[in-house]
Amino acid sequence: MITPSQVYRSTRSSDEKTYSFEDVVIQGLATDGGLFLPPVIPQVSQETLFGKWAKLSFQDLAFEIMRLYVSQDEIPDADLKELITRSYSTFRSSKVTPLAKNVTGDKENLHVLELFHGPTYAFKDVALQFLGNLFEYFLQRTNKDLPQEQRKKITVVGATSGDTGSAAIHGLRGKKDVSVFILYPTGRISPLQEEQMTTVPDKNVQTLSVKGTFDMCQDIVKAIFGDKEFNTRHNVGAVNSINWARILSQITYYFYSYFQATGGKSERVKFVVPSGNFGDMLAGYFAKKMGLPIEKLVIATNENDILDRFLKTGLYERSDEVAATYSPAMDILISSNFERFLWYLALENLAQGDALKAGEICNNWFHQLKTTGKFLVDKAILEGASKDFASERVSNSETLDTIKNMYQVSENPRHYILDPHTAVGVCATQRLIAADNDNSIKYISLSTAHPAKFADAVNKALSSFDSYSFERDVLPEELKKLSVLDKKIKLVERADLKLVESIIDEECSKMGL
Ligand SMILES: Cc1ncc(COP(=O)(O)O)c(C=O)c1O
Numbered sequence: 001m002i003t004p005s006q007v008y009r010s011t012r013s014s015d016e017k018t019y020s021f022e023d024v025v026i027q028g029l030a031t032d033g034g035l036f037l038p039p040v041i042p043q044v045s046q047e048t049l050f051g052k053w054a055k056l057s058f059q060d061l062a063f064e065i066m067r068l069y070v071s072q073d074e075i076p077d078a079d080l081k082e083l084i085t086r087s088y089s090t091f092r093s094s095k096v097t098p099l100a101k102n103v104t105g106d107k108e109n110l111h112v113l114e115l116f117h118g119p120t121y122a123f124k125d126v127a128l129q130f131l132g133n134l135f136e137y138f139l140q141r142t143n144k145d146l147p148q149e150q151r152k153k154i155t156v157v158g159a160t161s162g163d164t165g166s167a168a169i170h171g172l173r174g175k176k177d178v179s180v181f182i183l184y185p186t187g188r189i190s191p192l193q194e195e196q197m198t199t200v201p202d203k204n205v206q207t208l209s210v211k212g213t214f215d216m217c218q219d220i221v222k223a224i225f226g227d228k229e230f231n232t233r234h235n236v237g238a239v240n241s242i243n244w245a246r247i248l249s250q251i252t253y254y255f256y257s258y259f260q261a262t263g264g265k266s267e268r269v270k271f272v273v274p275s276g277n278f279g280d281m282l283a284g285y286f287a288k289k290m291g292l293p294i295e296k297l298v299i300a301t302n303e304n305d306i307l308d309r310f311l312k313t314g315l316y317e318r319s320d321e322v323a324a325t326y327s328p329a330m331d332i333l334i335s336s337n338f339e340r341f342l343w344y345l346a347l348e349n350l351a352q353g354d355a356l357k358a359g360e361i362c363n364n365w366f367h368q369l370k371t372t373g374k375f376l377v378d379k380a381i382l383e384g385a386s387k388d389f390a391s392e393r394v395s396n397s398e399t400l401d402t403i404k405n406m407y408q409v410s411e412n413p414r415h416y417i418l419d420p421h422t423a424v425g426v427c428a429t430q431r432l433i434a435a436d437n438d439n440s441i442k443y444i445s446l447s448t449a450h451p452a453k454f455a456d457a458v459n460k461a462l463s464s465f466d467s468y469s470f471e472r473d474v475l476p477e478e479l480k481k482l483s484v485l486d487k488k489i490k491l492v493e494r495a496d497l498k499l500v501e502s503i504i505d506e507e508c509s510k511m512g513l
């Protein structure tokens with residue numbers, strides 16, 4: 001039997017059409033430009049949460065959560081369990097996403113959720129290890145018994161501001177019938193991030209260094225999905241968080257860390273999430289709506305603050321220019337996943353639960369964004385957003401000060417070193433702790449990347465300490481080896497759709513795909 005949370009629709013659609021989980025994973029983005037979502041969010045009772053789920057391992061919890069969104073007819077239990085086990089067997093921690101508890105001692109209740117123990121040292125691995133295996137699973141099933149020339153192939157095209165790219169490449173390298181093209185803005189990712197992506201020798205992987213910004217890369221990727229002819233010819237697949245499976249996989253760690261922080265009890269918990277494209281934060285929203293008693297979800301932005309401005313004014317407005325910050329993976333002007341959240345807000349606050357109407361409202365907003373660069377939502381929408389969310393904006397200097405301060409004051413462990421994105425979140429968390437002044441609240445601040453990936457910012461913050469050495473204290477052995485490997489980079493002189501498409505055509509034929 002298929003439940004209502006196991007069928008999907010587009011955020012911009014006002015017709016009845018629905019999609020299966022496999023459709024949305026393989027298709028990535030809807031043809032109307034909208035994002036896929038389950039119009040109904042499944043509910044989990046408090047008895048199930050605290051009687052059963054609180055005791056589960058990360059993998060078992062992932063299974064329970066995913067099962068609610070993927071019908072048994074599409075992926076049987078045994079296969080789903082195997083996919084999950086294999087995806088998380090590549091992590092360096094047996095807990096997958098361990099929680100560093102009370103890092104500043106027992107008074108602040110500040111817990112840091114370490115999401116960087118996967119193959120590429122970034123939170124994206126949690127979703128992209130799984131998504132890589134999922135693509136392979138669906139393709140193997142489709143291609144079973146088909147001769148070579150009839151096999152279905154996927155051309156994955158993704159945009160990265162640094163981390164999605166390497167996590168996607170490591171999730172998909174060497175996979176049969178899949179080619180991978182990753183666009184990144186030239187000079188705007190860290191040297192180590194570039195090495196992680198470009199030193200992968202597998203034939204099915206190609207990185208494209210594009211003269212432009214991350215938003216330009218993201219726009220090209222979305223335009224490729226909208227190019228019917230190219231898309232049909234290549235079966236374009238998405239690895240960015242526009243792909244619903246990305247969000248789905250990230251829901252698990254909200255539940256898991258909540259239970260770790262509270263000892264499996266229902267307590268007051270606030271999550272703080274360094275945000276750019278809003279994929280990570282959206283997974284927290286699903287956890288909350290499913291019934292996890294989260295008191296508040298707090299968006300932490302850097303100086304590229306479209307989300308913070310929206311939460312304070314109701315105006316969703318693209319800035320003219322992207323600021324280059326110490327947290328470059330969050331240097332994003334338009335947070336693509338915010339559209340999914342806005343759809344639920346429209347459903348609840350303006351459309352009286354009518355999914356078709358919510359699609360129409362959402363479509364109008366995003367049409368306005370495209371034509372005028374902004375849209376303003378009704379008061380009801382802003383009030384709806386503020387029930388679940390708050391936001392904080394963190395400056396560049398505050399980011400470095402937070403890395404420095406945490407190095408000095410941390411107790412568990414001593415000299416805890418934050419990456420700059422995590423520091424944006426921790427700075428926001430410390431503001432909340434001071435403002436709330438209430439030790440019955442527990443704070444879980446998401447750590448989205450390992451500090452080794454951002455040597456410049458970390459060294460700027462810490463090099464004045466005699467006790468500190470980047471090579472010794474931060475850089476893992478396996479990442480030290482990357483700098484001597486050959487790099488495979490294709491430069492793209494202009495952020496231009498047709499130019500990128502022609503390069504993909506050419507490279508695909510070289511790959512024999
Ligand atoms: C290290 C790091 N932190 C935070 C973010 C922001 O996450 P999201 O785009 O899901 O909001 C990103 C990029 O997505 C990232 O790479």
Ligand SMILES: N[C@@H](CCOP(=O)(O)O)C(=O)O
Pocket residue numbers: 159160161162163164165239240241242276277279329330336
């Ligand atoms: N910060 C991201 C940007 C892409 O975001 P995604 O979550 O939509 O893939 C990155 O590091 O690439």
